[in-house]
Amino acid sequence: MKNITFVCLGNICRSPMAEAIFTRLAGERGVLSLFNVRSFATSSYEVGNPVYPPAASALRRHGITDFTHFSRQLTAKDIADSDCVLVMDGMNLADVTALARVEDRGKIRLLGSYLYPPREIADPYYTRDFERAWSDISSACAALLDSLLQEK
Numbered sequence: 001m002k003n004i005t006f007v008c009l010g011n012i013c014r015s016p017m018a019e020a021i022f023t024r025l026a027g028e029r030g031v032l033s034l035f036n037v038r039s040f041a042t043s044s045y046e047v048g049n050p051v052y053p054p055a056a057s058a059l060r061r062h063g064i065t066d067f068t069h070f071s072r073q074l075t076a077k078d079i080a081d082s083d084c085v086l087v088m089d090g091m092n093l094a095d096v097t098a099l100a101r102v103e104d105r106g107k108i109r110l111l112g113s114y115l116y117p118p119r120e121i122a123d124p125y126y127t128r129d130f131e132r133a134w135s136d137i138s139s140a141c142a143a144l145l146d147s148l149l150q151e152k
Helices: 014-028 053-061 076-080 090-099 102-107 130-151
Strands: 002-008 035-041 084-087 108-110
Touching (some): 002 090, 053 130, 076 090, 084 090, 090 108
16 A cells, blocks of 8 residues: 655645545545555644635535545654655745655655646645646646556
8 A cells, every 4th residue: 555645834725635636536446445645734834724615615616525634744754654745836845855854755746746737736725726726636636646556
């Protein structure tokens, strides 16, 4: 089983959306049992808070109605226990890399590196564009899943 970890600043928008989307995609393809999927924050700002209501609304609009999540902060152990750590932007990349042990840094990459063209996943908390976040995260998660399944 591969441990897949998604990370953003507060763990209330992008990373829980990625967790829910990746989980649904893997379930639809009948391979969810191959993955342990989770998400975390780089900061402690939102620890214990549920998914941000506009992000939760975006998930529901796209048929994900049974996802419950509460923000938690990433630790070096969470990184060590992961096979793949997907971050949303350059700030997340720097924060997670600084937290990780040297031997775990190769596991960390931008989720948006699975997009064409590669790019950061903009934070909808600030942009207010939850549909764009949905689109980018969905596309990147589908490509990530394809890549992981090709490794098998």
